[in-house]
Amino acid sequence: MTRVAGVRAELRADALGVADPAPRLSWRIDDAPAGAAQTAAEARMTRGGAAAVAGLGGDAQALVAWPFAPLASRERATVEVRALVAGEWTAWSEPLAVEGALYDxxxxxxxxxxxxxxxxxxxxxxxxxxxxxxxxxxxxxxxxxxxxxxxxxxxxxxxxxxxxxxxxxxxxxxxxxxxxxxxxxxxxxxxxxxxxxxxxxxxxxxxxxxxxxxxxxxxxxxxxxxxxxxxxxxxxxxxxxxxxxxxxxxxxxxxxxxxxxxxxxxxxxxxxxxxxxxxxxxxxxxxxxxxxxxxxxxxxxxxEPARPIETLAPRSVERRPDGRVRLDFGQNISGVLRIRVDAPRGHAVTLHHAEVLEDDALGTRPLRRATSVDTFISAGVPVTWTPRFTIHGFRYAELEGWPGELAADAVEAVVIHTDMERRGWFECSEPLLNRLHENTVWSMRDNFVDLPTDCPQRDERMGWTGDIQVFAPAAEFLYGADGVLASWLRDVAAEQGEDGWVPNFVPWVECGFPRSASAAWGDAAVVVPWVIHERRGDLGMLARQWPSMTAWVDHLALRVGPDDVVEGSMELGDWLDPVAPPEDPGAARTDRYLVASAYAARSARIVADTAALLGEEDARERYAGFADRVLEGTRRRWIDDLDGLADAPTGLALAIEFGLTRDDAQRRRAGDLLAAAVRAGGHRIPTGFVGTPIICDALASTGHLDDAYALLLQRELPSWLYPVTMGATTIWERWDSMLPDGSINPGDMTSFNHYALGAVVDFLHRQVAGLAPAAPGYRHVLIRPRPGGGLTWARARHVSPYGPIEVGWRLEGATMALDLELPAGVTGEVRLPDGTAATVGPGTHAYTSAITVEGATP
Known part of the structure; x- marks a missing residue:
C-alpha cells in the first residue's frame, strides 16, 4: 500500500530544537504503483491540542515551505503528511515531533x-x-x-x-x-x-x-x-x-x-x-x-553534533623493545582511544598517536606542533577512560607505561565526527578503485568534525574554503552534509570583509597566512551553496547565501584589470601540482591568473543563474554581463592560443569543463591537447588542486574516455591509486606524502588525511556508474554508464530527497546489462553506449546495450 514515510523538518528526523521556526518539510513516497508519483499533498499539524490541515501544493516532496504559523520559542507540535498518488490519498504518515528552540x-x-x-x-x-x-x-x-x-x-x-x-x-x-x-x-x-x-x-x-x-x-x-x-x-x-x-x-x-x-x-x-x-x-x-x-x-x-560513531579494535598488537605497546587499528581515523585500565594509584599510562610509521617508529614529524599525546594517571581503581577535550588523527597508537599484559578488550579506537546520514555508495570490479572510494569516504568522515576541515591531525585543522569547494559534489553524494555546510556557510558570510573578501579558511584566525583571498578558495562562497541546490534542491540555501555570493563576485570585479582578466592578486593557483617542489606548493604549470579568471567567470555565471531562480532580473543581467566580460578576456589571453596551454593540463581542463572555449571545434582541440599531455606523462596525474577534480571529466567529455580510465587506474606515482598500493586508508594531501621507499615526504606540509584529491569519486558516481543529477535534488537524473578501463561491472546507490536511486551495470561479453530503480517523484533519462535513449519514470527498469571491446563511445 502506498504510504508517506520519512517525514523530516529541515532534512532532520530529530526536530527537537529545530533551528528554523518555520522548518521546511520533506518526505518520500514508498510502495507506490509502478510509474506513479505524488500529485498533491497535505500536512496536518497538532499543537496546543488543536489540529490544522494545510495544502502543500502539487508534486513537491523536498524542502516544502512550512504552511503554518511559525513556531514560537519552546513550542511543541506534531506534523503528519499525506499524499495524493494515482488518484488516491494515502494514510497520514507517522507523526514527526517538532519543537522550537530559543529563537529570541x-x-x-x-x-x-x-x-x-x-x-x-x-x-x-x-x-x-x-x-x-x-x-x-x-x-x-x-x-x-x-x-x-x-x-x-x-x-x-x-x-x-x-x-x-x-x-x-x-x-x-x-x-x-x-x-x-x-x-x-x-x-x-x-x-x-x-x-x-x-x-x-x-x-x-x-x-x-x-x-x-x-x-x-x-x-x-x-x-x-x-x-x-x-x-x-x-x-x-x-x-x-x-x-x-x-x-x-x-x-x-x-x-x-x-x-x-x-x-x-x-x-x-x-x-x-x-x-x-x-x-x-x-x-x-x-x-x-x-x-x-x-x-x-x-x-x-x-x-548534527560531532559524537562517537563507531569503535575499532586493534588489527595488531606488538610489544616494543622499549616497553611500549604498539597498536595498528588498520584505518586512519579522527577520534581518541578508549582504555580499560587497572593500575596502582599514581601510575601513568601515556597514549601516543600517529597516522603512519617511518623507520619502524611513529611518524610524528608531519604533526608539527600537534604533539597528540594523552596521559592517564590512575586513582588506583579499575576504570574505563576516554579523553573528552581533544581529538587526534591516527591509525597507529603506542601505549607507554601499560601495567601488565594487555587484555584483548583493553583498548579500542573511538571514531568521532559529525553524525551525518550516509547517502551514497559505489562499488565496481576493480578492488583498488573500491579502496580509493572507501579512502575518500573515510577522509570526509575524519574531516567533517563539526565543520569541513583540511586535516584532522596536525596543528591546523582549519575550514579551508578551497578544499570543500572542489569536494562539495562528492560530499553531497556520500553523506547528508547539508547541516554542516549550511552552518559553515553562515560563518563564511559572517567572516567576509566589507569588500566581499572571503578568507582562505573559515573561521578565520590571524596566524600569519595572507589575508588576501584566492580564487578557487574564496569561490566556495558561491560554489558550495550552488552544489547544495543542485544536489538537494535547496533554493532556500541560495536565498540565504545570496548576499554572500554576490559580495564575493563584487569583490572579484575589483581584481579584474583593464584586459578583463584577474591579475596582480595573491593566488594559490593550481596548488600542489606534482611538479611543484615541497617548499613551493604553488609553483604550478598553469598560470595562476588563468585559474583565477576562469573561476571569476564561473562564479559570476552561477550568481547570474541564482539571480534568475530568485527573480532578481537586474542582478541576473549585471552578473551575466560580468561573466561574459571575464570570459572574453580569458579567451583572448589564454584560450585563443591553445598551443600555449599544451604543457598546462589544468588550464586545458578548465577550458573544457568551465566552458571557456569559443566553439565545439576549439573544445575538441583542447581535449586533444589534454589527452596528448596525459599520454606524454604516462597517464600519471599532471594536475594540482584545481585540475585534479575535473581532468577525468574533461577527457571523457571530449572523446578520450580511454585516457580518463588510464589516468584513473594508474598505480605509479603520482596517481590516485599509488597511495592505495602503499596501504593508504585515507586520501593524502600530496600524491607523494609517502615516498616509494616508505619514508615520509620531507616537506613541512604533509598530511595523510585530506579529502580534496578524493573529489574524483564524483566522476566514479556520475560517469563510471552512470548516476548523475539532471535537475535540482535528483528530481530528474541522467543514467549514462561509461564502461571502460577493463571494468566488468559497477554500481552506485544514492539516497536522494525522494528516496533511494540505484544504478548497476555489468558486461556480458559484448553486451552491457543495465538495471536501475527510481523512487516515486523521480524521472530519468537513460543513455546507453549503443546510442539508445529513453525517458523513464519511477520503478525498476532493465536494459541491454551492445558495447565495443575497447569501452563505451563518448
Missing amino acids: EADWTEPLVVPSTAAAPETRGSHLLRAAFTLGTAPVSARLHLTAQGVMVASLNGEAVSDEHLAPGWTSYRHRVRSRVHDVTALLHAGENVLGAEVADGWFRGNIGFDGGLWDVYGPHVGLLAQLEVTDRAGRTRIVPLGEAWRTAPGPATAAGLYEGEAYDARLLPAGWASSGFDDSAWDRPELRPPASIEGRIEPAMN
Whole structure:
C-alpha cells in the first residue's frame, strides 16, 4: 500500500530544537504503483491540542515551505503528511515531533558561568562546575539549553546529558555561538538534583592555527551557559534559577588542548561531585555574567553534533623493545582511544598517536606542533577512560607505561565526527578503485568534525574554503552534509570583509597566512551553496547565501584589470601540482591568473543563474554581463592560443569543463591537447588542486574516455591509486606524502588525511556508474554508464530527497546489462553506449546495450 514515510523538518528526523521556526518539510513516497508519483499533498499539524490541515501544493516532496504559523520559542507540535498518488490519498504518515528552540536572545535569562580567566598562553586544565537545586515533583517534561565558550561535557545527577564531543563546536564565535536543546526529563527527580559540567579551552581560548598558532583568540576565559526549563503536570513551564547555586573547582584534566592532547589525573576527580549530597562548601563561586556579555549571537544549531560513531579494535598488537605497546587499528581515523585500565594509584599510562610509521617508529614529524599525546594517571581503581577535550588523527597508537599484559578488550579506537546520514555508495570490479572510494569516504568522515576541515591531525585543522569547494559534489553524494555546510556557510558570510573578501579558511584566525583571498578558495562562497541546490534542491540555501555570493563576485570585479582578466592578486593557483617542489606548493604549470579568471567567470555565471531562480532580473543581467566580460578576456589571453596551454593540463581542463572555449571545434582541440599531455606523462596525474577534480571529466567529455580510465587506474606515482598500493586508508594531501621507499615526504606540509584529491569519486558516481543529477535534488537524473578501463561491472546507490536511486551495470561479453530503480517523484533519462535513449519514470527498469571491446563511445 502506498504510504508517506520519512517525514523530516529541515532534512532532520530529530526536530527537537529545530533551528528554523518555520522548518521546511520533506518526505518520500514508498510502495507506490509502478510509474506513479505524488500529485498533491497535505500536512496536518497538532499543537496546543488543536489540529490544522494545510495544502502543500502539487508534486513537491523536498524542502516544502512550512504552511503554518511559525513556531514560537519552546513550542511543541506534531506534523503528519499525506499524499495524493494515482488518484488516491494515502494514510497520514507517522507523526514527526517538532519543537522550537530559543529563537529570541531575550529567551536566555540564566547567566554565563565563568570559572576563571587565564594568565598565560599555555595548555590549561579543565574546570568543574556544579549547581544543586531542588524540585518539588518530578517534571513531566524538561529541556536543557546549552552552549559554552570553550568545550564542555554536561551531566544531570551524574548521567551524561548527551554523547556530543567537543560541544558546542567551532563557529566564528564573535558572530555566532550555537546552542543545543536536550530532553532531560528522564534524568530529573523530585528532591535535590545536580547539574554538572566540565569545561576546557577548545577552540575558544586554546592554541589554534599553524606557524605557531594563537592563544586566547576569542577571549581569556571559558564559560558555560546552561538554562534548565521544567514543565509540571499542570502544563506550567519555568526556568530553574541556578545562578547563585553554581560552584567551581579545578577539574581532573590538568592539561587539555586540541593539538596537544589531554592529561587526566583520576586522583583529582572528587567522588560524587556531580550528584546530590556532595559538600561543595569549599568550592569557589564562579563569576556570573549576563548572557548578553557573549559577543556573538546565540542561535540554535542547524547541524548534527560531532559524537562517537563507531569503535575499532586493534588489527595488531606488538610489544616494543622499549616497553611500549604498539597498536595498528588498520584505518586512519579522527577520534581518541578508549582504555580499560587497572593500575596502582599514581601510575601513568601515556597514549601516543600517529597516522603512519617511518623507520619502524611513529611518524610524528608531519604533526608539527600537534604533539597528540594523552596521559592517564590512575586513582588506583579499575576504570574505563576516554579523553573528552581533544581529538587526534591516527591509525597507529603506542601505549607507554601499560601495567601488565594487555587484555584483548583493553583498548579500542573511538571514531568521532559529525553524525551525518550516509547517502551514497559505489562499488565496481576493480578492488583498488573500491579502496580509493572507501579512502575518500573515510577522509570526509575524519574531516567533517563539526565543520569541513583540511586535516584532522596536525596543528591546523582549519575550514579551508578551497578544499570543500572542489569536494562539495562528492560530499553531497556520500553523506547528508547539508547541516554542516549550511552552518559553515553562515560563518563564511559572517567572516567576509566589507569588500566581499572571503578568507582562505573559515573561521578565520590571524596566524600569519595572507589575508588576501584566492580564487578557487574564496569561490566556495558561491560554489558550495550552488552544489547544495543542485544536489538537494535547496533554493532556500541560495536565498540565504545570496548576499554572500554576490559580495564575493563584487569583490572579484575589483581584481579584474583593464584586459578583463584577474591579475596582480595573491593566488594559490593550481596548488600542489606534482611538479611543484615541497617548499613551493604553488609553483604550478598553469598560470595562476588563468585559474583565477576562469573561476571569476564561473562564479559570476552561477550568481547570474541564482539571480534568475530568485527573480532578481537586474542582478541576473549585471552578473551575466560580468561573466561574459571575464570570459572574453580569458579567451583572448589564454584560450585563443591553445598551443600555449599544451604543457598546462589544468588550464586545458578548465577550458573544457568551465566552458571557456569559443566553439565545439576549439573544445575538441583542447581535449586533444589534454589527452596528448596525459599520454606524454604516462597517464600519471599532471594536475594540482584545481585540475585534479575535473581532468577525468574533461577527457571523457571530449572523446578520450580511454585516457580518463588510464589516468584513473594508474598505480605509479603520482596517481590516485599509488597511495592505495602503499596501504593508504585515507586520501593524502600530496600524491607523494609517502615516498616509494616508505619514508615520509620531507616537506613541512604533509598530511595523510585530506579529502580534496578524493573529489574524483564524483566522476566514479556520475560517469563510471552512470548516476548523475539532471535537475535540482535528483528530481530528474541522467543514467549514462561509461564502461571502460577493463571494468566488468559497477554500481552506485544514492539516497536522494525522494528516496533511494540505484544504478548497476555489468558486461556480458559484448553486451552491457543495465538495471536501475527510481523512487516515486523521480524521472530519468537513460543513455546507453549503443546510442539508445529513453525517458523513464519511477520503478525498476532493465536494459541491454551492445558495447565495443575497447569501452563505451563518448
